[in-house]
Amino acid sequence: MNLQESLERATRIANLGHWDWDIRKDNHTYSRVMFQIMGMEREPKSFSYQDFLSRIHADDVESLDRCVKQSLATGSPFDTIYRLQREDEIRYIHTQDQLSNV
Structure with a gap:
């Protein structure tokens, strides 16, 4: 494996x-x-x-997009919770990441 x-x-x-x-x-x-x-x-x-x-809850799109763009621009990590809008329910997602535009 x-x-x-x-x-x-x-x-x-x-x-x-x-x-x-x-x-x-x-x-x-x-x-x-x-x-x-x-x-x-x-x-x-x-x-x-x-x-x-x-697929993200409409009320969370702007703040999540801001976190992603800030991480891309600065290379700093982000830690955020947002809602995922499914057809049958809303799920809370916790994401920790560090993005680099390299």
Whole structure:
């Protein structure tokens, strides 16, 4: 089992989602658990930042976008909670990350 498979297994067991963002291509890669958390039955062929924001509760989009843009500009980490608007419910998501526009 390689490192990626180990990470997938551990996050599946803990029911934690994870994602990666290729900023230059604006393409997100999400774990299976993250798609389940977002209420998506299967992975789309591509998933952009705007696709992601379209799933965020309308009252949280501006503050989340501000956190992301500040992290991109400064390289500083962010720690935020926002609501994910699913068809059937609202879920609270806690994200900790550090983005770099490199």
